[in-house]
Amino acid sequence: MELSAFELLSALFILVLAAVVGYEVVSKVPTMLHTPLMSGANAVHGVIVVGAMLVAASAEGPVRIVLALLGVILGTINVVGGFVVTDRMLEMFKRRPGDQPGER
Amino acid sequence: MDTLQVLTYLVWLVASVTFIIALKFLASPKTARTGNLLGAAGMALVVAWTFFTSPGMLENWWIVIVGGAVGSVAGFLGAKRVAMTAMPQMVAIFNGAGGGAAAVVAIAEYLEFADHGDGLLPLPFVIATLLGAVIGSVALTGSVVAFGKLQGIVTSRPYMLPGQQMITGAMFLALFVIGVYIVGFENSIPLFLVFCVIALAAGVVLTMPIGGADMPVVVSLLNSYTGIAVAASGFVLGNYALLIAGTLVGASGAILTQLMTKAMNRSLFNVLFAGFGTGGGAVAAGAEGEEQLREINAEDVAVLMAYGKRVIIVPGYGMAVAQAQGPVRELMDLLIAKGVDVQFAIHPVAGRMPGHMNVLLAEANVPYDRLKEMDEINDDFADTDVALVIGANDVVNPSAREEGSPISGMPILNVDAAQNIVVLKRGRGTGFAGIPNPLFSNEKTAMLFGDAKPSIEALVAGVKQA
The missing domain is CATH 3.40.50.1220 (TPP-binding domain)
Structure with a gap:
């Protein structure tokens, strides 16, 4: 397995630039959006499910198949649950003042 | 590089941009919901692309379908059914799932490497794999403890083990020594598994002493950790979508954590290590005050x-x-x-x-x-x-x-x-x-x-x- 200096440097560039973007993007956030933002970011790192899928694609033998399956399940919970629960939180901000409260 | 590979890189680029815009939009009430949907769309794109273009999927498609179905149902029902009061716990548990997935992927990667077996592995790969395993494991068990504390299953009081500092120190030392050994001297699957088990225990030991009132900060920090673990996986797998998304969340999660501790006028160090609320003197004063209500x-x-x-x-x-x-x-x-x-x-x-x-x-x-x-x-x-x-x-x-x-x-x-x-x-x-x-x-x-x-x-x- 070889890793060229170019590949290593590309990865480093991406890492640093993405970190700067991440820092900039959330620097000015009103307090009331902290929880939805955390939840949204939580859903975004659910992209690990793609990593688990790649493990699944090359899985051979029972150990790796079980690992892949576990990874896909956990990753999917992260993605689906993360986006859905964030949407539910944000749904509440949508209704305009003056609307009638919904039946509960 | 063939056409498929070029397209794959472009899909990663599109997905990364949607994630960035999603986070940006989430920072303002007007655009927040659109941002979230956009992030979900980017995610759907990269997941679908990976499924339909990865060569091994022809044989192992069922793993993704079965796992995806189980995970979707569990995630969807959890997110839909949870009462709004229990939202923080839910975020903690979803984060724990992500951390667990990152740890599992790191373990699978390591097994893959170790099988190739010809001497030592490329240094950056092994370091990134170990990082993914340790951080993902800590995020998993730490989030589970945070969930337990918020849900009231685990005591919300700070809980210190006898010799807490000794145990914590010993764990870090063990992780460091095993890590260095694997990186520099020998591939060993048993040692790697011991490494993961210690990391899992560390997540519990580090979170238990933190009081329930500080759990939001902890959840935010663990969220950031999971991001870093995902970025490490992305590096090892050579997948830029994971690398970028993970780094984004790692960085933004760290800032968010900082904003939260600032709102409480405390430092992160103070939150993590102070054993908040254990002062004995203050409790006596409370007993006195009660009669005057x-x-x-x-x-x-x-x-x-x-x-x-x-x-x-x-x-x-x-x-x-x-x-x-x-x-x-x-x-x-x-x-x-x-x-x-x-x-x-x-x-x-x-x-x-x-x-x-x-x-x-x-x-x-x-x-x-x-x-x-x-x-x-x-x-x-x-x-x-x-x-x-x-x-x-x-x-x-x-x-x-x-x-x-x-x-x-x-x-x-x-x-x-x-x-x-x-x-x-x-x-x-x-x-x-x-x-x-x-x-x-x-x-x-x-x-x-x-x-x-x-x-x-x-x-x-x-x-x-x-």
Whole structure:
């Protein structure tokens, strides 16, 4: 397995630039959006499910198949649950003042 | 590089951009929901692309279909069914799932490498794999403990093991030594597994000593950790979508954590290692204060408010637990109809998460412009007839202004400056942080004991008659 200096440097560039973007993007956030933002970011790192899928694609033998399956399940919970629960939180901000409260 | 590979890189680029825009949009109320949907669309794209283009999928497609179906159902039902009060726990558990997935992927990667077996592996790969395994594992068990603490399954009090520092130190030393050995000397699957087990235990040991009131900060930090673990995986797999998304979340999560600790006027170090709320001296003072509490009935509070000029409502976790936001809005409407100026004072860490109160009050259709942040409203308390504290405790505790309390230095709402203070409280116990509150024994303060929802409903009835 070889890793060229170019590949290593590309990865480093991406890492640093993405970190700067991440820092900039959330620097000015009103307090009331902290929880939805955390939840949204939580859903975004659910992209690990793609990593688990790649493990699944090359899985051979029972150990790796079980690992892949576990990874896909956990990753999917992260993605689906993360986006859905964030949407539910944000749904509440949508209704305009003056609307009638919904039946509960 | 063939066409498929080029397209794959472009798909990663598109997905990365949607993630960035999603986070950007989530920072403003107007665009937040669109942002979230956009992020979900980017995710769907990269997941679908990976599924349909990865060579091995022809044979192993069922793993993804079965795992995806199970995960989708569990995630969807969990997210849809959870009560809004339990949201923080839910975020913790979803984060734990992500951390667990990152750890599992790291383990699979390591097994893959170790099988190739010809001597040592490329250094950056092994380091990144170990990092992914250790950080993902800590995020997994740490999140589970945070979930337990928020849910009340695990004690919300700080829990220290005997010899906590020794154990923590020994764990870090062991992780470091095993890590160096694997990186520099020998591939060993058993050692790697021991490494993972220690990391899993470390997540528990590091989270248990942190008090329940600080869990939001911990969840945010663990969220950031999972991001870093995902980035490490992305590096090992050569997948830029993972690398970028993971780094984005790692960085933004770190900043968010910083913002939260700043709102509590504490450092992250202080949150993680202070063993918050364990001071013995302060507890004795509480026993003394309890006898001086003045009780009041709902009718009197209703009259006090209905004939006042200005009322400030201070919501806290008690309102969330009791699901009292609906009746609170009704109370607000009635008071406004009687010509009373009603505002809400929202402490940055009221409830279990920043923004928790805003979400609940928005759910009950309380207009945004009545929700005031701490700095905006703190000077208005002196000019207020009634400050109605609904199940908030630590965020209105004046002992934060003095030295020697575990919450010393935390900015608080100046509720004690109001003409009359009414505190709705479930029982006589101390708050979530376990610290006695001199506000309750203040001579201007009256206590209305009971679950917040029936209490507010009694106030609503009282105001109607007043």
